[in-house]
Amino acid sequence: DGGITQSPKYLFRKEGQNVTLSCEQNLNHDAMYWYRQDPGQGLRLIYYSQIVNDFQKGDIAEGYSVSREKKESFPLTVTSAQKNPTAFYLCASSLTGTLPYEQYFGPGTRLTVT
Amino acid sequence: GQQLNQSPQSMFIQEGEDVSMNCTSSSIFNTWLWYKQDPGEGPVLLIALYKAGELTSNGRLTAQFGITRKDSFLNISASIPSDVGIYFCAGQSGEMDSNYQLIWGAGTKLIIKP
Numbered sequence: 001d002g003g004i005t006q007s008p009k010y011l012f013r014k015e016g017q018n019v020t021l022s023c024e025q026n027l028n029h030d031a032m033y034w035y036r037q038d039p040g041q042g043l044r045l046i047y048y049s050q051i052v053n054d055f056q057k058g059d060i061a062e063g064y065s066v067s068r069e070k071k072e073s074f075p076l077t078v079t080s081a082q083k084n085p086t087a088f089y090l091c092a093s094s095l096t097g098t099l100p101y102e103q104y105f106g107p108g109t110r111l112t113v114t
Numbered sequence: 115g116q117q118l119n120q121s122p123q124s125m126f127i128q129e130g131e132d133v134s135m136n137c138t139s140s141s142i143f144n145t146w147l148w149y150k151q152d153p154g155e156g157p158v159l160l161i162a163l164y165k166a167g168e169l170t171s172n173g174r175l176t177a178q179f180g181i182t183r184k185d186s187f188l189n190i191s192a193s194i195p196s197d198v199g200i201y202f203c204a205g206q207s208g209e210m211d212s213n214y215q216l217i218w219g220a221g222t223k224l225i226i227k228p
Binding site for chain 1: 117145147149154155156157158159162202204206215216218219220221223
C-alpha cells in the first residue's frame, strides 16, 4: 500500500541533544513537508521540499534542519538550538505544479525533550 | 504566516445532531481542503474542492467552495461518536509564487456531549 511512514511514534531526548525524525513516502510525490503541532494548536510549517536536493524554510525553521537526498525520504533534525522542541511532528507529501494539491500525512512523531 | 479564520473553535454536540463549521480568508483561493485529525494521529483528507460554488459530499459530510472563493463550509449530518476529533480547513491560491503551499485554519474541535 502507498503511504507515508514516520518513525518512531514516540521519541524521548535529553535537552542539548540533536534528534532526527524519519519520514518516508512511496506515493511518488515530488513535494514533502514538515509541520509542527502543539497541544490544541493548528499546523505550522517548518520546512518543505519540492524536489530532490532542494528545500525551503517554512514559518518556523529556526532550530531545525532537513535534507532531501532521495525523493522518498525527508528527514528532520531537531537541533539543540530549538528552544522548545517538545511537540507533535507531522510529515506530509503532495504532487507539485498541477492539481491535485492535496497533502497526505504520516502518523506523526511525538517528541518529548526533558 | 497567513492563517485562515476557522470557526467555531470547538463544538459540543449531541449524537445525531447536524454540525456546521466554516473557514474564511482575506484572499482568493483556488483550492479548499478539509481534513480530520484523531488524537495522536496525522490529519486525514476528507474532501477536496477545486471550483467556486462546488458542493461535494463524502458520506455524511458535505463541503462547499464559496462563490466569492474566500470561504468554505463543512457540514456533518447526523453526527456519531466517531466524528469526534479536530477538523482543519486548508486553502491554496494556486499561484506560482505561493509555491503551492497550503494555508491552514486553526481547527474546530468536535466533542460529543455525554
